[in-house]
Amino acid sequence: MRQQQEKSFISHDGCQIFYRYWPAVDSDQQSNQALVLFHRGHEHSGRVAHLADELALPDFQIFAWDARGNGQSEGERGDAPNFATLVKDAQCFIEHITQEYGLNQQDIAIIAQSVGAVIASAWVHDYVPNIRALVLASPAFSVKLYVPLAVPGLKLLYNFKGNFFVNSYVKPNLLTHDAERARSFTQDPLITRPISVRLLLDLYSVSDRIIKDAKAITVPTQLLVSGSDYVVRRKPQQQFYDNLGTPQKECHILPGFFHDTLGEKDRHIALERARRFILGCFASPAYTPSRLNADRVGYTRLETDNLTLPPSGLVKPLYWKFIKASLKYAGKISHGIKLGLETGFDSGSTLDYVYRNEPAGNSKLGQFFDYLYLQSIGWRGIRQRKLNLEELLKEAISRLQQQNDKVNIVDIAAGHGRYILDTITQIAHKPDYVLLRDYSDINVRDGQTLIEQKGLSDIVRFEKGDAFDRQQLAQLSPKPNLAIVSGLYELFGDNQLIHNSLAGLADAIPVGGYLIYTNQPWHPQLTFIARALTSHRDGQPWIMRRRTQLEMDQLVAQAGFKKITMRIDQWGIFTVSLAQRIH
Known part of the structure; x- marks a missing residue:
């Protein structure tokens, strides 16, 4: 029997998360291999503790948490601010155990069940960890609610009355054929039967995004699917598997198994497959496919090519003509839409208007x-990106000041520079020098006005510049030790442009300096944007190519930077990352 230890860590917002830890069996020789367990919804780490012995992986350290709001962790029972909070908790958990126990991400495997499997798959998708293997048991991508129109009804009630809770309807004997395990479920005081509707609806939303964009997941993945599952639907599990971007994937249908796959009476069948898969993944070196040529080959390129084609059929062209005519009419009375039509919906002027978030028009x-x-949703994501940018900008400035370095900042495509100027006004210890650059004369003019309004002319300067000219960037003076690229690379699908820009910044930034960069790995309105909105580039359709986070991070790594941390909005649209130049 393994010896269990009870631990805790503090997550991103101060919430204390409980977890169990089982050292490798041979404690005299510390193992660098680790297995992390994510429990089912309503449950806690004690419900997967039996796996520490039953998996028969004595050389692995094993960790299992109580998700926020469950078991012995803090948080309102069965609730969280949103599902993305749980995913960020998972990122903090992995960061904690890698630092506390001297682990590398590539030496970690994940086994996750039900709701825990959705958390794990969203974490792997959004934060692109370089882990060795991912085993998902009956992922709860779509819960069977059995009531007609249950999800639309819950949305309507949520919008009308706010958050409320619903109880799990599932009886223990429909979770597992193991009578003792079913009995213990009923008697366990740490089981949390209610779940908030906010979290339940968010579970559906996140699951839909992850299934549609599963090609972005390159971690070797195994699915263990219960053949007689009364709790979740199988079709979304199959869609997720079909869409997975890793060639190393397996799907096992386990006949007669109820939803508690890893707690079933015959669970040894599932555990043997999981053990074999994990050991097989560890038998060869960790491998991450290159996505540096994804602008030429791959599913995001195909997606973009399809958006460049005119809408097909008889109805779709008429529909998009109607939408564009409606926007043109709305632009006569809505200031924001008018600005987008005049300067481009991706222009610095539009971005500054979205940041201010003050609805204006010629009439009510x-x-x-x-x-x-x-x-x-896109503009809400943009405003959250601004908050995340400000947070990481403050962190980077603090890091440099703690190193007793001068803080010389450059933003190579600043728009009006509002987010960086807002940040500077909020901190007590100002940077030594800030250079804002943009290719647009309008942005330079309006940005300079904003600098003067905020009284920052003594340390901030605005100039015209090309963010993709490597030589210009390499010759920046004074040399920056903190560079910001926000909302730029997302607008250009060509990776050679991004390579030139990052190479110029690497030429300018000394080793130890920092880079903050943004990315758009997902957007639910790509088709609407391409068909209805225009770009700042001569009024052409605004067609974007998404970059997976792996692709963007690899471009940054190619330029000599190492990613330190990342923020992402709750919808999974925009990321903000902080990296340090290492060579």
Whole structure:
């Protein structure tokens, strides 16, 4: 029997998370291999503790957490601010155990079940950890609610009355054929039967995104699917498996198994397959496929090529003509839509308007249209990106000041520079020098006005410049030790442009300096944007090519930077990363 230890760590927002730890059996020789367990919804780490022995992996250290709001962890029972909070908790958990126990990500395997499997798959998708293997048991991508129109009904009630809780309807004898395990489920005081509707609806939303974009997942993945599952649907599990981007994948249908796959009476069948898969993945060196040529070959390139084609059929062309005509009409009374039509919906002027988030129009109807426009999910993501940028900018400035270094900042495509100027005004110890650059004369003019309004002319300067000219960037003076690239690379699908820009920054930034960069790995409105909105580039359709986070991080690594940390909005649209130049 393994010896269990009870531990805890503090997550990103101060929430204390409980976890169990089982050292490798031969404690005299510390193993660098680790297995992390994510429990089922409503449950806790004690419900997967039996796996520490039953998996028969004595050379592995094993960790299992109580997710926020479950078991012995803090947080309201069965609730969280959103599902992305749980995914970020997972990132903090892995960061904690790698630092505390001297582990490398490539020496970690994950086994996750049900809701825990959705957390794990979203974490692997969003944060692109270089882990060795991922085993998902009956992932809860779509819960069977059995009530007609249950999800739309819950959405309507949630919008009307706010957050509320629903109880799990599943009886223990429909979770497992193991009578003792079913009995213990009923008697376990740490089981949390209620779940908040907010979290339940978010589970559906995140699952839908992860299934659609599973090609971005390159970690070797095994699915263990219960053949007689009364809790979750099998079709989304199959869609996820079919879409997976890793060639190393397996899907096992386990006949007669109920939902508690890893707690079933005949669970040894599932555990033997998981053990074999994990040991097989560890038998060869960790491998991450290169995505540096994804601008030429791959599914995001195919997606973009399809968006360049005119809409097909008879109805779709008429539909998009109607949408564009509606936008043109709305632009006559909505200030934000008018600005987008005049300067481009991807322009610095539009971005600054979105940041300010103050609906304006020529009439009450115009203000209402402007409000709806500013509340679109893409613009909400942009405003969250600004907050994440400000957070990492403060962290980078603090790191440099703690090293007693001068803080020389450059933003190579600043737009109006609002987010960086807002940040500077919030901190007590100002940077030594800030250079804002942009290719647009309008942005330079309006950015300079904003600098003067905020009284920062003594340390901030704005100039015109090309963010893709390697020589210009290499000759920046004074040499920056903190560079920011926000909202730029997302607008250009060509990786050679990004390579030139990053290489120029690497030429300018000394070893030990920092880079903050953004990315757009996902957007639910790509088709609408391509068909209806125009770009700042001569009013052409605004067609974007998404970059997976792996692709963006590899471009940054190629330039000599190592990623330190990352932030992502709750919808999975925009990421902000901090990297340090290492060579």
